[in-house]
Amino acid sequence: MATATSDIKQSKDVKQPKPLPAPNSDFYQLAETLNPEELALVKQVRAFMESKVAPIINKYWTDDAFPFELLPAFKELNIGGLGYEGYGCRGGSPKLFGFVAMEMARIDPSFTTFWGVHTGLAMGSIYLDGSEEQKQKWLPPMARLEKVGCFGLTEPLVGSGTGGGLTTTAKREGDTWILNGEKRWIGNATWCDVSIIWARDVEDNQVRGFIVENKNTPGFSVDKIEHKIALKVVQNGHITMKDCRVPDANRLSGGQGSFRDTARVLRMTRYFVGWEATGCQMGAYENALAYAQSRLQFGKPIGSFQMIQDLIARMLANITACQCMLLRLADLDDEGKMQDYHASLSKAFCTAKMRETVAWARELFGGNGIVVDYNVARFFADSEALYSYEGTFQMQNLIVGKAVTGLSAFV
Numbered sequence: 210m211a212t213a214t215s216d217i218k219q220s221k222d223v224k225q226p227k228p229l230p231a232p233n234s235d236f237y238q239l240a241e242t243l244n245p246e247e248l249a250l251v252k253q254v255r256a257f258m259e260s261k262v263a264p265i266i267n268k269y270w271t272d273d274a275f276p277f278e279l280l281p282a283f284k285e286l287n288i289g290g291l292g293y294e295g296y297g298c299r300g301g302s303p304k305l306f307g308f309v310a311m312e313m314a315r316i317d318p319s320f321t322t323f324w325g326v327h328t329g330l331a332m333g334s335i336y337l338d339g340s341e342e343q344k345q346k347w348l349p350p351m352a353r354l355e356k357v358g359c360f361g362l363t364e365p366l367v368g369s370g371t372g373g374g375l376t377t378t379a380k381r382e383g384d385t386w387i388l389n390g391e392k393r394w395i396g397n398a399t400w401c402d403v404s405i406i407w408a409r410d411v412e413d414n415q416v417r418g419f420i421v422e423n424k425n426t427p428g429f430s431v432d433k434i435e436h437k438i439a440l441k442v443v444q445n446g447h448i449t450m451k452d453c454r455v456p457d458a459n460r461l462s463g464g465q466g467s468f469r470d471t472a473r474v475l476r477m478t479r480y481f482v483g484w485e486a487t488g489c490q491m492g493a494y495e496n497a498l499a500y501a502q503s504r505l506q507f508g509k510p511i512g513s514f515q516m517i518q519d520l521i522a523r524m525l526a527n528i529t530a531c532q533c534m535l536l537r538l539a540d541l542d543d544e545g546k547m548q549d550y551h552a553s554l555s556k557a558f559c560t561a562k563m564r565e566t567v568a569w570a571r572e573l574f575g576g577n578g579i580v581v582d583y584n585v586a587r588f589f590a591d592s593e594a595l596y597s598y599e600g601t602f603q604m605q606n607l608i609v610g611k612a613v614t615g616l617s618a619f620v
């Protein structure tokens with residue numbers, strides 16, 4: 210009969226399996242470049258996304274529904290006006306704004322898009338192109354998320370060509386503007402309070418932005434776009450405007466009164482989408498790696514097979530390349546040097562790499578990769594929308610091509 214001492218000795222001799230490393234998509238330790246205050250916010254956002262969003266998002270995604278139940282806790286994060294100075298906004302560097310976007314998309318690109326449309330596109334239009342009075346009036350309640358915004362640029366017949374071809378018209382009558390036309394794909398539009406509408410002034414053909422209080426503007430109606438296969442949580446609307454009267458006080462009047470104002474906003478939000486696309490890859494990668502460590506085939510974890518490790522290394526390389534590119538772009542932005550073509554290059558590159566990464570992640574899951582419950586299918590599907598919105602891959606590359614060749618290939 211063995212003694213207690215020999216039992217202990219024997220159990221020490223049995224080789225315990227080495228614990229496997231936890232999935233971590235910050236391979237080059239980029240978080241170390243954040244200051245303590247920034248890092249604290251990023252961790253707070255991670256905690257919110259992991260504890261509140263992750264447990265319920267697959268259900269909302271499947272149901273094509275927006276999780277309004279998350280808004281009270283989300284407001285407490287106080288990131289409604291992240292990146293803007295003054296006007297009740299939180300402030301913060303472009304790098305912090307990017308890290309927060311990446312952190313959110315690591316769990317869910319739809320909820321990130323809701324925030325990006327509100328904070329980036331809608332608030333950004335007012336912050337960059339509004340007058341002092343307009344900023345004072347609109348930004349504080351939007352920063353508190355008491356009023357949620359959307360951004361209406363794309364039309365049913367005009368997507369990539371919005372710079373020169375908007376068909377929505379704005380006609381001035383004294384102190385009032387009359388808006389007529391349609392907008393398509395507008396995120397948050399079915400339920401938000403403030404719509405930034407871009408329209409062509411019939412007088413001079415210039416594109417101008419208007420702040421429309423959509424809930425109480427007669428002639429403004431929104432139909433939800435049904436049957437989407439990506440970003441299903443985001444409520445995208447088809448807006449119709451019939452003789453909508455908007456006071457001149459609501460015409461964005463702090464910019465140049467042309468499409469350059471719109472482009473300034475898009476530069477900032479394309480920067481945002483680069484980070485968002487990187488977060489989307491991180492979520493897919495971390496899910497895939499955890500699966501590779503636990504899924505057994507041929508009596509072994511599939512993560513121990515060479516060809517699976519090849520997929521994992523490729524995914525991580527894509528993510529790390531995107532992160533490093535964006536970190537440098539954040540500095541350029543901070544120094545006021547980021548141009549449209551810089552943002553376009555990263556939007557195109559990061560969304561293209563994202564498409565590869567999420568496809569490899571889905572592949573690694575085998576059949577389970579097409580079931581929403583395993584998360585990776587959601588990242589896979591959502592990536593398609595990120596690839597196309599805020600200007601397609603081709604449009605970004607045309608912007609870059611024009612900058613580096615000095616020759617415009619726009620038709």
Ligand SMILES: Cc1cc2nc3c(=O)[nH]c(=O)nc-3n(C[C@H](O)[C@H](O)[C@H](O)COP(=O)(O)OP(=O)(O)OC[C@H]3O[C@@H](n4cnc5c(N)ncnc54)[C@H](O)[C@@H]3O)c2cc1C
Pocket residue numbers: 326360361362363367368369370393394395396439440445594597598599600601602603604619620
């Ligand atoms: C989920 C989702 C959310 C969105 N949210 C918003 C929003 O909140 N607000 C908003 O205003 N818009 C929004 N959009 C619209 C989005 O920005 C447009 O879908 C995008 O700009 C492309 O326009 P399009 O879909 O009309 O495609 P098109 O312009 O019709 O392009 C079709 C294809 O042709 C290619 N193409 C076009 N012209 C050229 C050319 N000259 N050379 C080479 N290729 C070309 C394009 O790259 C694309 O592959 C959203 C879209 C989606 C899918």
